[in-house]
Amino acid sequence: MSEISLFWFRRDLRLDDNCGLFHALKGGLNVLPVFIFDTGILGNLTDRCDKRVAFIYNSVSDLKNELGRHGSTLLVQYGEPVAVFKSLIEKYKVSSVYTNHDYEPYAVKRDKSVEDFLRSNGISFRTFKDQVVFEKSEIVKNDGSPYTVFTPYSRAWKTSLKKKPLPEFPSEHFLDSLFKTEHSIIPDIQETGFLKCDTMPVNPLIKEDIISNYQLTRDLPYVEGTSNLGIYIRFGRVSIRKLVNIALKLNDSWLNELIWREFFMMIISNFPHVVDTSFKKKYDLIRWLNDEEEFQKWCNGMTGFPMVDAGMRQLNQTGLMHNRVRMVAASFLTKHLLIDWRAGENYFASKLLDYELSSNNGNWQWASGSGCDAAPYFRIFNPYEQQRRYDPDMVYVKRWIPEYGTPDYPSPIVDHTFARERALKVYRDAMSEVI
Numbered sequence: 001m002s003e004i005s006l007f008w009f010r011r012d013l014r015l016d017d018n019c020g021l022f023h024a025l026k027g028g029l030n031v032l033p034v035f036i037f038d039t040g041i042l043g044n045l046t047d048r049c050d051k052r053v054a055f056i057y058n059s060v061s062d063l064k065n066e067l068g069r070h071g072s073t074l075l076v077q078y079g080e081p082v083a084v085f086k087s088l089i090e091k092y093k094v095s096s097v098y099t100n101h102d103y104e105p106y107a108v109k110r111d112k113s114v115e116d117f118l119r120s121n122g123i124s125f126r127t128f129k130d131q132v133v134f135e136k137s138e139i140v141k142n143d144g145s146p147y148t149v150f151t152p153y154s155r156a157w158k159t160s161l162k163k164k165p166l167p168e169f170p171s172e173h174f175l176d177s178l179f180k181t182e183h184s185i186i187p188d189i190q191e192t193g194f195l196k197c198d199t200m201p202v203n204p205l206i207k208e209d210i211i212s213n214y215q216l217t218r219d220l221p222y223v224e225g226t227s228n229l230g231i232y233i234r235f236g237r238v239s240i241r242k243l244v245n246i247a248l249k250l251n252d253s254w255l256n257e258l259i260w261r262e263f264f265m266m267i268i269s270n271f272p273h274v275v276d277t278s279f280k281k282k283y284d285l286i287r288w289l290n291d292e293e294e295f296q297k298w299c300n301g302m303t304g305f306p307m308v309d310a311g312m313r314q315l316n317q318t319g320l321m322h323n324r325v326r327m328v329a330a331s332f333l334t335k336h337l338l339i340d341w342r343a344g345e346n347y348f349a350s351k352l353l354d355y356e357l358s359s360n361n362g363n364w365q366w367a368s369g370s371g372c373d374a375a376p377y378f379r380i381f382n383p384y385e386q387q388r389r390y391d392p393d394m395v396y397v398k399r400w401i402p403e404y405g406t407p408d409y410p411s412p413i414v415d416h417t418f419a420r421e422r423a424l425k426v427y428r429d430a431m432s433e434v435i
Contacts, residue, residue, distance in 0.1 A: 001093045004179050005029045008036070008099040009074070010107075012130050012236035013059045015066055015172050019130040022169035024098035025177040032092065032179035033067060035060050037078040037192045040110060049197040051319045051353055052231075057189045059202045059237060064186060072178035076186045081110055082117045094123050100130035100236075103269050104357045130169075131236060132262045133244055134160060136269045146270040147263075148279075148372040154259045166241045200353065204232035206243075208250060215253035221310075221322035222395035227254070228320070230354025233261070264362035267372055274361055274371070276342075283370030283377075285430040289338040297413055298333050299347055301401070304412035305383040307391065308332045310400035317400075319353035324390055330367035331381040336419040338426055341368035369427070377427040380420050 007024040013035075015021065024031045037056075045053065064074040077084045088094065097118055102111065115125040129135050139156050140146055147153035189196055210217070210227055217225025232238045240258070247255035268274060278284045297303050301312035311325035321329070326348075333344045345364040349355050365371025369379075391397055394404070403409045 003029055003093045003095040005031045005096045005098060006088065006092075006094055007031050007033045008097060009033060009060075009063065010035075010099060010102060010236075011234065012100050013056070013063055014237055014239065015063070015175065017169050017239035017241060018100070018171040018236075019167075019169045020098050020100040020126075020128040022171035022174065023126065023128055024096075025171060025174035027096065027098070029095055029177075030179040031098075031177055032075060032181070033063075033072065034075045034077065034084075034088070035063070036081050036084050037076070037187070038110070039078070039080055040106065042192055042194070045194075046350065048193065049195045051197055051199045052355070053192065053194045054189070054197045054199040055202065055231060055353065056235060057186075057192075057194075057196075058199060059235060061186060062202050064184070067178065068183055070175045070178055071180045072175075073181055073184045074186075075184050078187050078192055081114050085114060085117060089118075089121060089123065096124040096126060098126050098128070101127050101135065102131075103135070103265050105268075105272060105275055131233075131240060132265055133157075133166065133240060134262060134266075136266060139266065146266060148267070150260065150263050150373045153263050153266075154256060157259050157262070158255075161244075166244060168241075200231060202237060204229055204238045206238070206246065208246065211246060211254050212250045214251050214257075218253070219324045219390050221325050222391050222393070222399070226323060234354050234356055261356070261359055264356075264358040267362060268358040271372075274365065275357070278368075278370035279365055279372045280370050280374070282431060282433075283368070285433050286338075286340075286370075287426060287430065288340040290340055290343070291337065294337050294413055295333075295339050295343060297410075298329075298337065298339070298344075302410050303332070303414075304410045305332060305336075306394070306397040306401060306404060307383050307387045310397045313400040315348070315351050319351055321352070322396070324386070325396075326363065327367060328381050328383055328386045330364055331375075332383055334364075334368040335380045335423040336383075336414055336416070338423060341365060341370065377431070378424060380423060382416060382420075384416065 005024050005027055007021050012018050012020065060074065060076060064076070067074050111127065118125045134157060137146065139153060139160060147156065206229065207227065210225065217223055229238065233240065244255065244258060247258060271279060299312065301309035301316065303309055307325060308329050311321050311329045315321040330344055333339050334341050341364045345360055348360055352360065362371055366374045369375055369377035398404055401409060
């Protein structure tokens with residue numbers, strides 16, 4: 001039996017410009033690609049028709065078909081990763097396992113367990129930077145400490161990019177190094193405990209006209225003014241390096257959105273406590289009301305505040321929510337209803353197709369005032385003013401709330417002026433306890 005290498009696909013479900021795959025294919029041995037439906041992740045999902053699982057399943061199927069055209073296959077497994085690799089090294093003579101970095105706490109712990117197991121069996125575990133341009137501590141202050149404010153971070157990020165051009169990893173040109181084998185069988189999605197459901201196409205459509213005009217349309221939820229590439233970035237169906245090159249050519253405002261994503265990934269790598277607690281720890285002293293009935297009305301888009309409700313209904317029905325509306329809905333939950341930002345974060349995590357822990361956490365803490373570079377606690381979005389400014393003709397609202405303007409639509413569950421004053425007092429009281 002000849003020695004081979006394995007390449008473990010995770011958040012990089014593509015054959016082109018894939019850093020870890022490129023190094024595997026150039027490593028001197030034939031490469032067998034592997035994907036694992038990780039039970040440690042799937043076990044935390046409650047919706048049996050989770051559109052993200054369906055998107056991954058369809059992406060994996062597409063990837064397997066692509067590999068088949070090159071005389072290879074994708075070995076699809078279901079289970080706990082260490083157990084999967086234990087079975088694989090019993091079947092194949094594995095020299096090395098290649099993969100790309102993942103930065104979320106669960107993934108870091110999982111990868112350490114896999115690495116320890118493989119190395120105990122004389123197998124190397126090699127990981128590479130692929131889903132970001134700059135990671136962890138590559139962009140830091142002059143004293144070596146991490147940035148906690150976005151604007152200076154983004155300036156340093158762009159300066160570093162000018163000094164060192166984006167690397168290229170043309171993995172698609174070295175597919176002759178794939179392990180030649182017959183097609184494998186992909187387990188039916190029902191074997192993972194999930195059901196088939198409608199989802200977005202797995203191949204990204206990059207609309208350069210939208211990117212070019214991004215700063216003009218990004219805040220208008222009633223038009224198609226954002227790229228809708230979040231899920232493709234999340235699961236690596238498109239290379240981040242490709243997108244950065246497009247942004248450099250077309251629009252600095254859109255580039256800043258890509259940098260925000262890396263900023264929050266850097267934050268979670270350097271300040272892991274933010275996963276469970278506030279970045280600014282004094283905000284954990286806030287006395288949240290956490291009214292369950294009001295929370296459920298927020299979840300179901302029944303608060304009586306049209307922009308908030310339209311956004312929540314869009315989220316519930318599609319797994320998407322416009323960026324501006326996300327801010328309004330998050331501010332409303334934390335400031336108007338005084339419900340802990342972690343409740344909203346968890347709800348978004350269960351619904352968003354483009355969910356990423358670092359960005360979701362960072363944006364929720366930004367909205368509540370508790371995060372790095374966050375909006376100050378006394379900045380409270382007025383949902384009515386946001387409505388008038390960004391959806392003046394109620395196009396977005398009426399699209400998602402067909403009963404708007406009829407007796408079937410509920411009255412506001414809280415008075416805006418009252419809620420604003422109440423939030424200011426509760427936040428001030430928490431801040432005074434620190435002093």
